[in-house]
Amino acid sequence: MANHKFRKVSTHPNQNEGLIFEKSSAGKKGYRLSELDVPEVNERELLGDLAREDLGNMPEVSEIEVVRHFTRMSTWNYAVDYGMYPLGSCTMKYNPRINEVVSRLDGLASAHPYQPEAISQGALRVMKVLSDALIEICGMDAITLQPAAGAHGELTGILLMRAYLEKQGNPRKKILIPDSAHGTNPATAAMVGYDVENLKSNAAGMVELSALEAQMNEDVAGLMLTNPNTLGVFDEQIGKIAELLHAKGGLLYMDGANMNALVGKVRPGDFGVDVMHLNLHKTFSTPHGGGGPGSGPVACKKILEPFLPVPVIQETKDGKLYLQYDRPESVGRVRMFFGNFGMHVRALAYIMANGPDGLRQTTEDAVLNANYIRKKLEGVYDLPYSTPSMHEVVFSDRLQTKNGIKTGDIAKRLIDYGFHPYTVSFPLIVHGALMIEPTESESKEELDQFIEAMKSVAEEAEKEPEIVLGAPHTTRLSRLDEVSAARKPILRWKPQAKTAAE
Amino acid sequence: MANHKFRKVSTHPNQNEGLIFEKSSAGKKGYRLSELDVPEVNERELLGDLAREDLGNMPEVSEIEVVRHFTRMSTWNYAVDYGMYPLGSCTMKYNPRINEVVSRLDGLASAHPYQPEAISQGALRVMKVLSDALIEICGMDAITLQPAAGAHGELTGILLMRAYLEKQGNPRKKILIPDSAHGTNPATAAMVGYDVENLKSNAAGMVELSALEAQMNEDVAGLMLTNPNTLGVFDEQIGKIAELLHAKGGLLYMDGANMNALVGKVRPGDFGVDVMHLNLHKTFSTPHGGGGPGSGPVACKKILEPFLPVPVIQETKDGKLYLQYDRPESVGRVRMFFGNFGMHVRALAYIMANGPDGLRQTTEDAVLNANYIRKKLEGVYDLPYSTPSMHEVVFSDRLQTKNGIKTGDIAKRLIDYGFHPYTVSFPLIVHGALMIEPTESESKEELDQFIEAMKSVAEEAEKEPEIVLGAPHTTRLSRLDEVSAARKPILRWKPQAKTAAE
Amino acid sequence: MRYLPKSPADREQMLQEVGVRSMDELFSHIPPEYRLKRDLAVPRQMSENEILDWFRARSGENAAGYGIMLGAGAYNHYRPVVIDSMISRGEWFTAYTPYQAEIAQGTLQSIFEFQTMICELTGMEVANASMYDGSTGAAEAVMMAMRLTGRTTAVLARSVHPEYREVVRTYARYQGLPLTEAGFGDNGRVDMKALEAEVTDETACVLIQSPNFFGTIEDVAAVAELAHSKGALLVVSIAEALSLGIVRPPAEADIVSLEAQSFGIPLSYGGPYAGVLATKEKFVRQIPGRLVGETRDKNGTRGYVLTLSTREQHIRREKATSNICTNQALIALMANIFMTTYGREGLRDLARQNLAKAAYARRQFGTRAKVLFDGAPRFNEFVIQTKDDPKTVEQRLEFRKIIGGFGLKKFYPELGNAAVWCCTEMNSKQQIDAVTEVL
Amino acid sequence: MRYLPKSPADREQMLQEVGVRSMDELFSHIPPEYRLKRDLAVPRQMSENEILDWFRARSGENAAGYGIMLGAGAYNHYRPVVIDSMISRGEWFTAYTPYQAEIAQGTLQSIFEFQTMICELTGMEVANASMYDGSTGAAEAVMMAMRLTGRTTAVLARSVHPEYREVVRTYARYQGLPLTEAGFGDNGRVDMKALEAEVTDETACVLIQSPNFFGTIEDVAAVAELAHSKGALLVVSIAEALSLGIVRPPAEADIVSLEAQSFGIPLSYGGPYAGVLATKEKFVRQIPGRLVGETRDKNGTRGYVLTLSTREQHIRREKATSNICTNQALIALMANIFMTTYGREGLRDLARQNLAKAAYARRQFGTRAKVLFDGAPRFNEFVIQTKDDPKTVEQRLEFRKIIGGFGLKKFYPELGNAAVWCCTEMNSKQQIDAVTEVL
Ligand SMILES: Cc1ncc(COP(=O)(O)O)c(C=O)c1O
């Protein structure tokens, strides 16, 4: 009967809103245009046979249907506003509402990127103040806000390194990347024409120094290091690592995705990093929006400044800001205009809301939360690395696999407890990884509930594994068939599909 | 196992967010004040023993906890944005988003009611243009926007009638009210010092003319008529009714809660109404917000204009608007300032979005939707009055009661189908009433799903009544015990309750 | 029309299934002479863009970005942005009154929290879900007192907001005997002698406001004693809710009528605001408006419902405690979010800043003009008597984009050029100093 | 700090349970010489109110309420308010990439709809979930063409947005041979002769933009034929997405790179915007970025998942089709809501209004200045050559609060005082006439 009930309930759109194309019918309108105050035109006359026949299957719905469609679909998402979202490395922290308000102020939101600089001083000031703050936070000398996301920042940073080395006379061939690195690191190195050489980690989850010594030579442009790395471990040998690289003329790139573990406590520029990116959508609270937009500013040391993408913001003695384009050594543009300005506004608002004291406390709370979870779940789940944790902790499913339960199953079951899962199976150096990053935004109450849930799932894995394997049980949809999705990809709706849809 | 699963899932705040007081802990802050730029003060010095000791059990939480608390609780509500909300007489139509935007424009939202008229012309213009539009829509001569809701408008309207009759020399004793009337009508009459005399309806659900003739005399101040009435029936004898009243010196008050059935098609002023109220939160799309704010403008004929509440908006020859207070015959104020201005803004935006053509079409669609439901459900549910329906249709549970199923049970079961129930057990003249008002905002798709659900529930009432009696089955909470709630009222949280709460 | 989810084909098909040939046939039972044969003379259908432009223009005709030193029943406080962010969720603002508890727990639980916080702040035992505003709330409180005492007149302090008093008079007009008033003393408080003279054994209640219209905090305890000694109740009206952050609650009152506008509700040219009534448990069955109570569902889980509705019009009809139906739920929710965001410490800190700003302004203005009613404590409002008519001062301030105090002449001719000014956390020292210069 | 949900007591207790004495102990394993012993020199902690005021001031320093007749890659169109109303729901903007399909169906289904609409509009068979923007999208498209053809150079039309070309060069720098360019003819279109000369059997693709940087609509079919005849692919970049409402889709292209900013995305001083790549089904395994596909759950119910991720960096690492990870999902959602709101008829009507406004402006401006590239059809942009330097015109327009065309000198010295102007539904006849006077 339970099922029977559910079947009926699920007939309501709120549980089963169709595709917008299935709600479309000719003549419904969700718009109205203003009266045209210039002479009407006929597109056939103006465009000839370049005029378009029709718009095919584009939908036709009314405004209330738009509102309901996107409201109903939204209720199928989990979000930070619902609760803990401990995706490791993704830093799903609170997105402050004031950020959303200031970024929508008319003078900022409606500013055209090519409007005269004289009437863009407000926007340029926002970018300048943010730039200065980020430089200070990273302990670097210069910055570009142009990159649109972290990976884009990596690309920019490695381009800077290559341009610098080329100027030294030899761009070199390889980039060293630890096996714990995020996939964007090797992918980036390849885009800049470098071969990727894997660097082993040691038992502590840090760089194996002997390996680095052995692999570092004049063919190596540098090392891409995430610090703290994806195990949540701060590499204490960082000074030595930088030395080794610099001694052989290489450069140290830091993937700053985990900068939220350091802000206000440690500055990469102080421990030998030459260039790094930041993820404003992680450390600086800009919303991730279901997959972006991001923003990946790149900060660097003086030696790399000449190569920054154009334009660069400069200030005249009398405090006027302007965009400098004439920079002969620049690597060029990585994006049109000035980057994701709307995210710059939000990140600055976040920094202002925190101040130096708030930023430090935020970092401390993030690290405290991760260590609290580690303490409470150690033993319940296998902890492959006993090295101190910073902002996140990585467990493995070793203890559960004996009952045939994998990290992915635990994750799905966690959904039934009302939590978003942690990051599954990453980093790759931990087999069956559970990568948990609570961020500073979780209260003790929420953490305790999460811990209780994780313990309960571990217990279920012992006592009733099938309930875990079958999870989630409480969602609108059960586990989705990703295999057949990839085998026979359906990447768009087509009219005939209409019948297929219930 | 299902239960077992649910128990656990329900431990997450999203399903079971506690009271804010239960999340509070000393020292958490959700605010920060600006630096004080004037000398600090000590309240003991300034207020002496009028200074407050402390704020007792007021909560202490952070901003993210505020956001999650109100986001989580919100997900326990049904809303027009989710789907059909066919509460009869309540007119739960689409609340356009542009209304929310324009009502928040700084110059309107931050206007102080006592700021000089010279810098309030924009606000006054909004009220003036809205007033003119509503007068035209009602076919009346004058209006006040001061009343804060429909019932408040009723109070104002009856006050106008009484002031007028007093001026004629005799305020009279009684108000006639049909048995189909909303509870606010008799309650209002009483507040203005009138006795309420019940007026029978005839088999068609209209006023029994002979009864009216018999009851109408010099003791009767007037009749409060809802037209179309709460049966969704337009009283075709309206002309005769007005005559009978006027002949004996009485006045006709129309409760305009159902004006959405007439806009653009029929004007009360044209069929003899002397005074009426409108519910801007029904007919004119201002959001109902879980119980208000409303807005209940009162439109009247010339003879009643001198008695309108102060102030009244006037315009000088050169187009300056001002507030006129010097009106000796006014009934006085029914509210401070000028009424729910924010709702006036929204209602006007709605009228502008529709225009004359849109308003008419809106009325037509509302009536079409109600008749479509009537047609499809007639026979499945008992239709006590075969008189033509306007914007809503009233069924009874007669066919279901034989299986012990009452209108309230059908309503609860409807929840399982993803719909908000209709209005239950009102109007009182229909025993076990199902009062259904779809409004124009429902698509054929949504209506068909609703009809299917209603049929399915009727079928269940036959075949498996217990499933209906036990409903709802799919909500976070099952049926709530209203009886014990009223017997031993707990109207506020108290610290010791902390333990009691899970 | 873009709000209507029907295509022409949908309409055709539905008309057919209903069995009529045209839309007009659906209205054919209405006598032809009443049917409108023309378009309504209202503004033509506009695009969203045009609507936005029209209202932007109106907004521009209003003062925007002015410094506001005007209170007098509507207070300019900062509104944390979480308020609009939350209430803009459709689940809150597109819901109706929570008649169906199982799918309205969000609204119901939030009202229960609101009722609780109002009790905490006012020192009362129960509070309702909301009233239209502070003025109608005060009127309903007086009517409630009449029901409770069986007496039919009341004494209003003249230091109560003049428009509140007008509303009370309108509501009470047909309830019984005419209302009387009691004046104020040199310290701005209600004149106890005058009050004593007015209160009789036919007096249902005494209505005072604290802080009152002059910003003066009344001696609630003393007035309560006087009222109670004659068997009358005390109704205390509070227009500046933030005062409760730092001023002793009127615990001696029998009924407190609060206007919550200061708690995160936009000035919005006077509305929508939210009133609320709080009282003693023993009086609960005479309180008007909605009440939310705690209960359990079939599984024993805690939940909330509308309760004690036998007081209300939909059950009691002409015998109801009031005709109120729709109240100000969404506005009360704003206040709820505001109170939650500032909380126990914040409301106090914020109130203290208001106290400091007003104290500073009073001292500064005092160097240029006469400060009235200085004999009793006040919160964020004070009365200044200038040589020139406030209207003249107003014009001078206009250049500085500052809106000054409320001229009292209109309601209190005896006070001449006096005006009541207000300073909140929104007024900078700079603004205050600028005003000082023009006084 | 108001965002942190911990009381001092909470911190104390947690530190104890973790087994450390202080916060600093949690960082003690970091070499002391690297630990910061001072406060960061960043702005002090500000109240929400102060933050709002600061940004309001910055907003005021920017042009607000100006008439914008500037396009050049960023277009000023009306944004229906439902867009922000919807994306402001936490369920949309506070979610991460939909890795866990069962609790991300909202995001996934909306992306599937987005992919479908992009296919409908561009005439392609598949589209991805989004790219950073149109410029990086064009670059990724060129790289994709190189992978597909195994060739390592490309020809860029000079009529492609100059900044797009700069980005393509940056991306392609280390991919192989240097890129070459082909100029434009008197009608503003790519010069076919020049193009023919540049395209060789090492050319992976030809990149054109249509409407191009001058607003001219390219002859896509002809360019495609030329490219294909040399075994090269055709990549068409579209910066003004609204043109697809009324201009024939570039169906002959192999890859279309679209900038969706025109679809309800604020100008926001240049970002965030949203790019998207569309192509033929047979090329799908070389497309960069995320793809959402339809599938079924265990009960056979339709659902959506991220798919074909073996193309992506997190699986393929250095062999991935791109390093892109985070894309522009929320911005793509804005475009999705925009396309849904206007829909089949609306996009066409809106595009027609743009066509009409630009045609009128061109005619009017033409009476005062020289219209260039008039030999081929255009959408809402056109090039005007004035006697005076555009900078001078700019100053004259400043008084009328109008932002004029984009001076071409910087990138096309040979065009002298030419500037590319844009007119959309947002530009009134009155504005256009005002500008005409000033030219
Ligand atoms: C360690 C690490 N590096 C790089 C990235 C890529 O950043 P983005 O997704 O902003 O491109 C991420 C984000 O997933 C990350 O976690």
Ligand SMILES: Cc1ncc(COP(=O)(O)O)c(C=O)c1O
């Ligand atoms: C017929 C009728 N009259 C009066 C009212 C009272 O209107 P309000 O709730 O706005 O006070 C209502 C609303 O419920 C109603 O339906």
